[in-house]
Amino acid sequence: MDMGDSISVLGSFFEITLVGNTGAAFSIFSSGTIFLIIFSIIVLNVIYFWLIKGKNLNLFEEVTYGILMGGITGNLIDRVWHRQVIDYLDFNFFGYNFPVFNLADMFIVISLFMIVIYTLKGDRDESRSKKRKHQA
Numbered sequence: 567m568d569m570g571d572s573i574s575v576l577g578s579f580f581e582i583t584l585v586g587n588t589g590a591a592f593s594i595f596s597s598g599t600i601f602l603i604i605f606s607i608i609v610l611n612v613i614y615f616w617l618i619k620g621k622n623l624n625l626f627e628e629v630t631y632g633i634l635m636g637g638i639t640g641n642l643i644d645r646v647w648h649r650q651v652i653d654y655l656d657f658n659f660f661g662y663n664f665p666v667f668n669l670a671d672m673f674i675v676i677s678l679f680m681i682v683i684y685t686l687k688g689d690r691d692e693s694r695s696k697k698r699k700h701q702a
Contacts, residue, residue, distance in 0.1 A: 572656065583656035585666045586648070592665055599649050606642040610635060630680045637673030644670075 572583040589596035618631055644651040653666040
């Protein structure tokens with residue numbers, strides 16, 4: 567496939583469309599490849615040294631951080647190797663054509679949702695635990 571070419575998989579609902587993105591999500595920081603490489607390396611280090619290293623993580627946290635770091639690393643490899651992220655998943659929902667993205671982008675978004683839900687659930691569980699202790 568050449569850049570810009572599409573292959574229909576499920577009609578107009580889902581196509582494989584090859585595009586390059588020199589920016590981040592929705593092409594922000596376009597042509598900011600060096601900045602995004604450095605930023606990705608910093609974020610990976612912050613996640614590892616601040617959130618993972620030396621922590622007693624449960625399986626959910628290990629999987630979630632693994633998915634997040636895998637997504638960031640996947641896009642980082644594209645940026646270093648190709649000087650852009652290669653996107654290819656192209657969806658059209660009810661006439662709205664979403665920006666083309668890749669599997670690494672999905673991993674990042676899914677893991678961030680998992681972190682938010684886990685954090686909110688943890689806060690709720692913690693407040694319930696405190697409430698039970700207070701009532702006892």
